[in-house]
Amino acid sequence: MPSILAVDDSASMRQMVAFxxxxxxxxxxxxVDGEDxxxxxxxxxxxxxxxxxxxxxxxxxxxxxxxxxxxxxxFIPMLMLTTESGTDKKMQGKAAGATGWIVKPFNPDxxxxxxxxxxx
Amino acid sequence: xxxQAGNDxxxxxxxxxxxxxxxxxxxVQEIRSWEPVSRIPNVNPYEKGVVNLRGAIVPIIDLRExxxxxxxxxxxxxxxxxxxxxxxxxxRVMGVVVDAVSDVVDVDTAAVQMTPDFGARVSTEYxxxxxxxxxxxxxLLDVDKLLKLDGGDDDQAH
Amino acid sequence: MTIDMAQxxxxxxxxxxxxxxxMESGLLNLDMGDFDAEAINTIFRATHSIKxxxxxxxxxxxxxxxxxxxxxxxxxxxxxxxxxxxAVEILLGSVDCLREMLTAIQSSQEIDSxxxxxxxQALDRELDSGGVAGSVLANxxxxxxxxxxxxxxxxxxxxxxxxxxxxVHLLKTGNDPVRMxxxxxxLGELTVKVDFQGVPDFQQLDPEECxxxxxxxxxxxxxxxxxxxxxxxxxxxxxxxxxxxTAQPGVEEKSEDTGQDxxxxxxxxxxxxxxxxxxxNEEPASRRREQKPAAKxxxxxxxxxxxxxxxxxxxxxLINMVGELVITQSMLSxxxxxxxxxxxxxxxxxxxQLERHTRELQESVMNIxxxxxxxxxxxxxxxxxxxxxxxxxxxxxxxxxxxxxxxxTVIELISDxxxxxxxxxxxxxxxxPEQRLAAGKPETGRITLNAYHRGGNIVIxxxxxxxxxxxxxxxxxxxxxxxxxxxxxxTDQQVFELIFMPGFSTAEQLSDISGRGVGMDVVRKNIQxxxxxxxxxxxxxxxxxxxxxxxxxxxILDGQSIAVGDETxxxxxxxxxxxxxxxxxxxxxVAGKGETFRLREExxxxxxxxxxxxxxxVRAKKLCExxxxxxxxxxxxxxxxxxxxxxxxxVVIKSLEANFRRVEGVSGATIxxxxxxxxxxxxxxLVRLSNQxxxxxxxxxxxxA
Numbered sequence: 001m002p003s004i005l006a007v008d009d010s011a012s013m014r015q016m017v018a019f020x021x022x023x024x025x026x027x028x029x030x031x032v033d034g035e036d037x038x039x040x041x042x043x044x045x046x047x048x049x050x051x052x053x054x055x056x057x058x059x060x061x062x063x064x065x066x067x068x069x070x071x072x073x074x075f076i077p078m079l080m081l082t083t084e085s086g087t088d089k090k091m092q093g094k095a096a097g098a099t100g101w102i103v104k105p106f107n108p109d110x111x112x113x114x115x116x117x118x119x120x
Numbered sequence: 121x122x123x124q125a126g127n128d129x130x131x132x133x134x135x136x137x138x139x140x141x142x143x144x145x146x147x148v149q150e151i152r153s154w155e156p157v158s159r160i161p162n163v164n165p166y167e168k169g170v171v172n173l174r175g176a177i178v179p180i181i182d183l184r185e186x187x188x189x190x191x192x193x194x195x196x197x198x199x200x201x202x203x204x205x206x207x208x209x210x211x212r213v214m215g216v217v218v219d220a221v222s223d224v225v226d227v228d229t230a231a232v233q234m235t236p237d238f239g240a241r242v243s244t245e246y247x248x249x250x251x252x253x254x255x256x257x258x259x260l261l262d263v264d265k266l267l268k269l270d271g272g273d274d275d276q277a278h
Numbered sequence: 279m280t281i282d283m284a285q286x287x288x289x290x291x292x293x294x295x296x297x298x299x300x301m302e303s304g305l306l307n308l309d310m311g312d313f314d315a316e317a318i319n320t321i322f323r324a325t326h327s328i329k330x331x332x333x334x335x336x337x338x339x340x341x342x343x344x345x346x347x348x349x350x351x352x353x354x355x356x357x358x359x360x361x362x363x364x365a366v367e368i369l370l371g372s373v374d375c376l377r378e379m380l381t382a383i384q385s386s387q388e389i390d391s392x393x394x395x396x397x398x399q400a401l402d403r404e405l406d407s408g409g410v411a412g413s414v415l416a417n418x419x420x421x422x423x424x425x426x427x428x429x430x431x432x433x434x435x436x437x438x439x440x441x442x443x444x445x446v447h448l449l450k451t452g453n454d455p456v457r458m459x460x461x462x463x464x465l466g467e468l469t470v471k472v473d474f475q476g477v478p479d480f481q482q483l484d485p486e487e488c489x490x491x492x493x494x495x496x497x498x499x500x501x502x503x504x505x506x507x508x509x510x511x512x513x514x515x516x517x518x519x520x521x522x523x524t525a526q527p528g529v530e531e532k533s534e535d536t537g538q539d540x541x542x543x544x545x546x547x548x549x550x551x552x553x554x555x556x557x558x559n560e561e562p563a564s565r566r567r568e569q570k571p572a573a574k575x576x577x578x579x580x581x582x583x584x585x586x587x588x589x590x591x592x593x594x595x596l597i598n599m600v601g602e603l604v605i606t607q608s609m610l611s612x613x614x615x616x617x618x619x620x621x622x623x624x625x626x627x628x629x630x631q632l633e634r635h636t637r638e639l640q641e642s643v644m645n646i647x648x649x650x651x652x653x654x655x656x657x658x659x660x661x662x663x664x665x666x667x668x669x670x671x672x673x674x675x676x677x678x679x680x681x682x683x684x685x686x687t688v689i690e691l692i693s694d695x696x697x698x699x700x701x702x703x704x705x706x707x708x709x710x711p712e713q714r715l716a717a718g719k720p721e722t723g724r725i726t727l728n729a730y731h732r733g734g735n736i737v738i739x740x741x742x743x744x745x746x747x748x749x750x751x752x753x754x755x756x757x758x759x760x761x762x763x764x765x766x767x768x769t770d771q772q773v774f775e776l777i778f779m780p781g782f783s784t785a786e787q788l789s790d791i792s793g794r795g796v797g798m799d800v801v802r803k804n805i806q807x808x809x810x811x812x813x814x815x816x817x818x819x820x821x822x823x824x825x826x827x828x829x830x831x832x833x834i835l836d837g838q839s840i841a842v843g844d845e846t847x848x849x850x851x852x853x854x855x856x857x858x859x860x861x862x863x864x865x866x867x868v869a870g871k872g873e874t875f876r877l878r879e880e881x882x883x884x885x886x887x888x889x890x891x892x893x894x895x896v897r898a899k900k901l902c903e904x905x906x907x908x909x910x911x912x913x914x915x916x917x918x919x920x921x922x923x924x925x926x927x928x929v930v931i932k933s934l935e936a937n938f939r940r941v942e943g944v945s946g947a948t949i950x951x952x953x954x955x956x957x958x959x960x961x962x963x964l965v966r967l968s969n970q971x972x973x974x975x976x977x978x979x980x981x982x983a
Binding site: 009010011012013015016019020023052054055056068074075076077078081083091094097098099100101104105106107108117118120 | 281283285286287289290292293320322323326327329330331332333334335336341449450451452453457460461486510511514515
Binding site: 214 | 941
């Protein structure tokens with residue numbers, strides 16, 4: 001089963017994402033911020049990264065940018081969790097190498113649908 | 121058997137020397153036999169020390185000594201009556217050493233006489249009244265006053 | 279797949295309340311003129327997280343409210359808006375409002391909509407005023423409801439023709455054209471034509487680049503928005519032309535136009551979504567959300583449930599201990615199964631190990647309940663800020679020892695008394711700025727909160743540099759109220775204590791700051807309930823210190839048990855420096871001043887434990903027969919003369935005051951392994967006791983001489 005790195009500094013969001021994805025059978029590793037995610041990405045191998053944007057200790061956009069430099073992460077899908085207000089953020093994220101985004105608020109079904117789509 | 125009269129109260133009577141005293145039974149938590157205490161330094165001689173009562177540190181006072189009735193040796197039949205006292209909403213427990221527990225008496229509160237100055241050896245300060253039980257005269261003790269500690273009580277900040 | 283979102287609510291509330299605290303302290307710091315972008319960003323981030331979470335978990339009112347706050351903060355963060363005192367006050371008020379909203383939701387109660395509306399209006403007014411053109415955020419709808427992403431627009435057509443030419447870097451964004459085509463194929467019948475023209479020669483071909491383009495035709499009952507959805511992520515990474523297949527041939531819609539559809543009324547879209555969404559998706563979160571919170575099936579735990587946030591390090595520690603305990607246990611049971619007398623040593627060492635692990639485990643468990651006093655302190659900057667503004671006073675709040683740990687129960691119960699004391703200092707202690715200037719003091723008053731451990735106690739001090747207690751006035755008041763009799767001599771301390779008497783209030787008139795019907799008598803009672811006490815030091819014109827002493831009821835102490843006659847006492851291991859045999863020739867005796875002995879370059883007083891504690895059956899009467907333990911407490915060193923050192927052990931500190939009273943020289947009691955009680959020595963108290971007794975001895979010596 002594909003493995004997913006879920007990054008969010010908000011515990012409730014992170015748990016919701018992880019729980020949903022695990023329920024769908026994915027292997028999920030959680031990271032609490034960009035730095036944490038980067039070190040976990042280096043230590044492991046993931047088929048998809050889902051990250052919050054606004055985080056302390058490296059935001060989601062910097063994370064994506066740095067991940068794209070790592071071998072094994074050039075082509076995998078990376079999704080940002082962003083709010084509607086983050087139009088700029090979407091563009092910045094794209095520039096950094098994000099595959100796409102999931103707009104907050106979202107429900108588990110929407111999340112799964114999007115994830116299934118990119119991993120399909 | 122409980123009496124039918126509404127203003128009856130039950131008291132636990134105990135013996136100190138040749139006199140009989142009683143306390144409101146609702147204020148008695150339990151009765152234990154004497155066991156050695158850990159002494160507390162620089163307190164009144166009648167404050168014998170503290171014991172471990174299921175994890176709580178409980179002081180034991182000797183009522184004979186408190187009332188200046190002399191000291192008697194502690195034996196395995198010496199009794200400690202554990203009293204509770206409400207101190208501004210907080211319950212305090214204290215053990216009182218007496219010679220022996222004699223009875224549980226029903227007292228009609230209306231029949232309690234105010235303390236006459238009849239020569240009880242205990243200062244009337246601690247006595248709420250006197251009641252006759254058959255042939256015996258029993259002095260009702262005011263637990264709160266009795267247990268209020270001398271020398272820097274809890275109300276004193278240090 | 280249905281997931282019960284309620285399971286994440288508790289975590290959401292916890293982190294939101296933490297976020298609110300962070301916002302509050304951030305805002306209070308901004309207030310002090312400490313402007314920096316990172317500070318505002320921290321506040322922004324907390325707001326943003328609450329907004330994201332509340333939207334996701336269906337707390338629409340919260341999401342909408344935070345959206346406006348976020349808009350304001352966003353402008354501040356970008357420097358488009360000045361950080362004004364007014365705006366900060368409004369944001370602080372909003373933090374309160376938000377906290378109330380979350381508390382209401384958490385306890386399944388109705389949100390006070392009027393109050394929310396009031397705060398929201400204030401935020402809106404602030405946004406409108408002094409706002410800067412181009413506040414994109416504020417004009418956006420708060421949120422599209424979940425479900426919108428798959429919403430279907432009203433225009434339905436026969437099909438679409440799509441010219442899709444990805445830019446060369448498309449693959450490096452993790453987007454895969456094949457995936458998009460698959461998605462399109464789910465919408466309707468898809469035909470795909472590939473255009474190889476752009477592909478370079480094989481020699482120049484970079485396999486990581488995309489040089490293909492496609493001509494796609496899709497037929498079916500498909501909306502433009504569904505098409506746009508598929509290409510949403512790659513809009514910027516490709517050239518895209520979408521054309522309706524029927525009705526209006528030749529009319530090309532540019533992909534840039536897609537934004538328009540989004541601004542349609544949400545309700546309309548929602549209806550569309552509900553009709554169109556597949557059966558497994560039939561209950562979007564938005565619908566559930568519309569139910570009143572009270573109608574929720576299983577409300578989360580009631581508010582104020584007694585959960586505790588524990589440092590993961592503490593838990594890891596605990597897990598390690600348990601692991602070791604299990605190993606020891608299995609080792610012991612192995613010894614037990616095949617026991618013979620020659621395995622005695624193994625048994626003994628196993629038991630010793632078991633003892634150690636049990637002790638460590640106990641310590642770790644106790645440690646879990648210990649929280650830094652900071653949990654209580656954090657509310658004070660806000661309190662001081664608000665109240666001083668209200669009273670027109672200038673006050674700085676300082677806090678030290680925030681990391682001092684105390685039991686959770688103490689944390690919970692000490693909060694109210696402390697608030698009262700701080701209010702009291704603000705209200706009665708610190709003077710108005712002009713009064714302070716007139717008295718030759720700095721205009722800005724200072725309130726200090728200190729916390730530290732002393733013996734088995736935590737001490738929390740509330741200090742102010744205000745006017746101090748007026749003894750004359752206190753006494754006059756007490757006499758007037760008939761609380762004390764006239765002409766009875768009283769010490770300063772006794773006069774100060776008067777303020778703890780029920781029905782006593784020093785302010786000429788009750789203010790709404792501290793005169794809320796709760797008196798200092800209640801404060802003291804609450805502290806006493808915790809087995810503590812409160813002391814006052816005060817100097818008129820200079821200020822007051824209210825010191826709360828609380829026992830760490832569950833605290834554990836490393837103790838050295840010592841023998842004095844038949845009695846056993848515990849000395850805190852931290853206060854022991856060394857133990858030595860003292861010979862007579864090391865000792866100096868000064869009349870009336872007791873004995874001292876020379877230890878290296880220092881002369882230390884000797885405290886004969888059996889003398890100051892009146893112990894009988896002492897074995898060692900002469901110094902050479904016993905042992906001197908050199909101890910230190912609060913900077914005072916002395917030698918305790920005892921019979922012997924016994925074992926070292928960890929002891930659980932129990933209060934002697936709970937059922938008895940404070941005893942000088944004793945900080946508490948503990949229960950030994952045999953069930954008996956041993957008193958724990960308080961070194962500074964012993965020194966005081968020894969000095970008192972020496973003074974008495976000297977006095978009687980002087981009298982008899």
